[in-house]
Amino acid sequence: MAVTLKDIAREVGVSVTTVSRGLAGYDDVAAETRERIQEVADQLGYHPNLTARRLQKQRTDTLGFIMPTFGPRFSDPFFSEFLAGIGNEAAGYGYDLLVSTHAPDSDREREAYARAVRGGWVDGLIVVRTRENDERIETLCAHEFPFVAFGRTDCNCDFPYVDEDGAAGMRLIVQHFIDLGHRRIGFIAPPPGLMFGRYRLRSFLSTMAANNLETPPDLVVEGDMTQRGGAEVVERLLNLAERPTAVIAGNDLMAIGALNRIQQRGLRVGQDLAVAGFDDIPLSAYTTPPLTTIHQPIYDIGRRTCAMLIEIINGRPPANPHILLTPELVVRESSGPPRTTN
């Protein structure tokens, strides 16, 4: 059995209370007694029982992260990096991290949030991949449960978030392509419903418009964020009578799928057709050709999201609860001027 306060108390010959206070470092315990207590505690190898402490303190010192997963072959480089970010930050503050995996917008996901809101499970929650009319955020706000989101949404409650400025990022790419001389630019949009996809799509359209360029509807196709999806839908762009000279994908994974299919068609990426992604996952520097993309400091976003949550839990509302990170354009070989400059 584990060593408890009672064991120490018996050994030292004082009450459990005194041991508790001695170990906590209260100054209303005689220095001598405290030393003796500490000594015995070390010697016996005492470590507090967290469950008991939690029951007493009514807090768990645990953060929750409900990870949206998509099917068994789920593998998004985003998550491992983000998880490392929040995990390390949480550990630094002495918090544990409870991870649940659920399909987005599923009953089990809803149940997981309900469980959190009920209290006692975790002290706060990290929400990622915000959605339009995000039910999760509505629930959390309604119950005033502590949380921080990675991403904004369009609900009418004010909530703390860390987000990338997707609109700014997309503007950089589109402008980059336009500066290179591209006029017909195709877009592989993320699925509707995801906020970050919406920002990226809108910014794509508005930047095109701001440059007096048209975007006929058939230049915008929709993928499912995976390589497979990117590969499949880029076909539609390639099959157009008037093919675009550049293609922007809503994320790197889809861009990589597109790269694959485009090259299978015998086109040279960078020369015959320019391609760009979004996220700058580690892999994007090593595709053939390397991918032009927008860099996102995912690890850092994870850390900051987590740090903000811990502030909130401890009753220190952050000075700025709305952090918007400005992304950077990373130009690599997948983007070049259009083949025939008009």
Place this chain on the structure above:
Amino acid sequence: MAVTLKDIAREVGVSVTTVSRGLAGYDDVAAETRERIQEVADQLGYHPNLTARRLQKQRTDTLGFIMPTFGPRFSDPFFSEFLAGIGNEAAGYGYDLLVSTHAPDSDREREAYARAVRGGWVDGLIVVRTRENDERIETLCAHEFPFVAFGRTDCNCDFPYVDEDGAAGMRLIVQHFIDLGHRRIGFIAPPPGLMFGRYRLRSFLSTMAANNLETPPDLVVEGDMTQRGGAEVVERLLNLAERPTAVIAGNDLMAIGALNRIQQRGLRVGQDLAVAGFDDIPLSAYTTPPLTTIHQPIYDIGRRTCAMLIEIINGRPPANPHILLTPELVVRESSGPPRTTN
């Protein structure tokens, strides 16, 4: 405040004890009383306080996963898929998953394992990326703490694991290359110390030897499991006076890095030089050219590891505590016969 047994007891007009037993479904509570209790519980929205239950039952219903992370730009597709596997399986059995991230073989990692062993933190642990003389496993065995490893190791204790048969997998690739006519095959080895790397390297060497093929030392280089590492060390292979006609990487990430660098040198992968990876991460089907590799059912391995752990925790030692999964060869365009058949 949350609804407690006391609230229900007061409402129904019975004791807390009776409520507890009624809800637990004991048959020594009058059917009528039980119904009434259930009714009120539902109506009030009662949910048991897990912390309290844990303190009483002396178990946490939580599994621990201490994830080895490497630096901030950490992003291994392996982990998100594995995590989804264990997460979903755990949820199915009503277990929570506590995740810690630590650099392998660091003090903080050791501390995390020590904390687990002490008891009360989690009911059992999942260990991944087993190492030679794995201190973590020694500790866990010594304290008889419930755990299941993904991977074997060479300590003298017997412990439950799920593992891929890396030797068999490597044999498949090497044989595939030899059958294609390759004689000089280079190998990008995983860093020493990791068991799975050792199995793969050894099997590479022994399969070569079994085919009466030499492997001069300069044909084996060592990478760090990342794309970057693969790209860097493949150079050494390419710079050899007598260049190999095929290169096998210890994992897909390094293979992808190698692909990149090889093509930058103007060589055509699949024709001028054959390349293979190991793992079959989702991306490997979408590289240029698509990568020949060994398929690993990571998600499934995660599920099985988790299922086995839960069995053990509940005192049902699995019939077969040593599961070795046989991998499959996936042939794609990155592998072809040597350019000049001799």
Place this chain on the structure above:
DNA sequence: TTGAAAGCGCTAACAC
């Protein structure tokens, strides 16, 4: 069939 009492390990208010 039900309830009173004890206890999981810890902390906190209050007295001595």
Place this chain on the structure above:
DNA sequence: GTGTTAGCGCTTTCAA
């Protein structure tokens, strides 16, 4: 300074 008492919410003897 230190101990007594109470209580966090739950489960489980044991007695009624």
